Amino acid sequence: MKDELTIAVLSAEEAGRHLADLASLLHACVHDGASIGFVLPFSLAEAEAFWRGKVLPPLGAGGRILLVAWQGGRLVGSVQLVTDTPPNQPHRAEAAKLLVDPACRRRGIGRALMAALEAHSLALGRSLITLDTRSGDKAEPLYAALGFATAGVIPGYCRDPFDGRLDATTIMFKALPVAP
Ligand SMILES: CC(C)(COP(=O)(O)OP(=O)(O)OC[C@H]1O[C@@H](n2cnc3c(N)ncnc32)[C@H](O)[C@@H]1OP(=O)(O)O)[C@@H](O)C(=O)NCCC(=O)NCCS
Numbered sequence: 001m002k003d004e005l006t007i008a009v010l011s012a013e014e015a016g017r018h019l020a021d022l023a024s025l026l027h028a029c030v031h032d033g034a035s036i037g038f039v040l041p042f043s044l045a046e047a048e049a050f051w052r053g054k055v056l057p058p059l060g061a062g063g064r065i066l067l068v069a070w071q072g073g074r075l076v077g078s079v080q081l082v083t084d085t086p087p088n089q090p091h092r093a094e095a096a097k098l099l100v101d102p103a104c105r106r107r108g109i110g111r112a113l114m115a116a117l118e119a120h121s122l123a124l125g126r127s128l129i130t131l132d133t134r135s136g137d138k139a140e141p142l143y144a145a146l147g148f149a150t151a152g153v154i155p156g157y158c159r160d161p162f163d164g165r166l167d168a169t170t171i172m173f174k175a176l177p178v179a180p
Helices: 012-017 019-031 044-061 109-123 139-145
Strands: 005-010 064-071 074-082 092-100 128-134 149-159 166-175
Touching (some): 005 012, 012 019, 012 044, 019 044, 064 109, 074 109, 092 109, 109 128, 128 139, 128 149, 139 166
Parallel strands (some): 092 128
Antiparallel strands (some): 005 064
């Protein structure tokens, strides 16, 4: 029988208890070639330091939501909704660091995480979601399939994790339908 996929919100405290799982997920994605802010060499300790230093504090302060995907007792994916926007953008949130374990891809986990992220965003009154993703990456067709539109492309935006070449990034957005 196929293991059920569940999506859950983790508090800062819960995320702290799952630091090793979160670090493994990030480490595996970077080593698989994902352009998500890091370059090689990238150790598990650095991955854990990212979660501890950059994610747990805003989670605890209420400026961010962390959603994780569980399957078969394993943490197989995550995504973050950044709600720490300026006062003139109370209706906007940013989707960040959508990660799916390389061994678990193309099973709908990324789509499920984004669907949950959209539901949480709407529940918080954040009807505009923005994000950026390396141009040409697997995530681009995923976001497009979910209804994200492309605002534009910035050339030479970030370095490839393996060879350091400069890659473009695509800025995308989705205005969620708000009930009248
Ligand atoms: C992008 C990523 C999150 C997709 O996760 P996933 O669980 O494999 O995605 P899903 O199975 O939900 O795919 C949903 C849809 O996205 C698109 N998609 C996903 N992977 C794709 C690929 N390799 N090639 C083309 N389209 C792809 C397809 O439209 C797919 O629907 P389909 O399987 O019915 O054709 C995953 O590849 C990943 O973690 N990449 C590395 C991290 C990263 O780059 N994150 C984005 C940061 S902005």
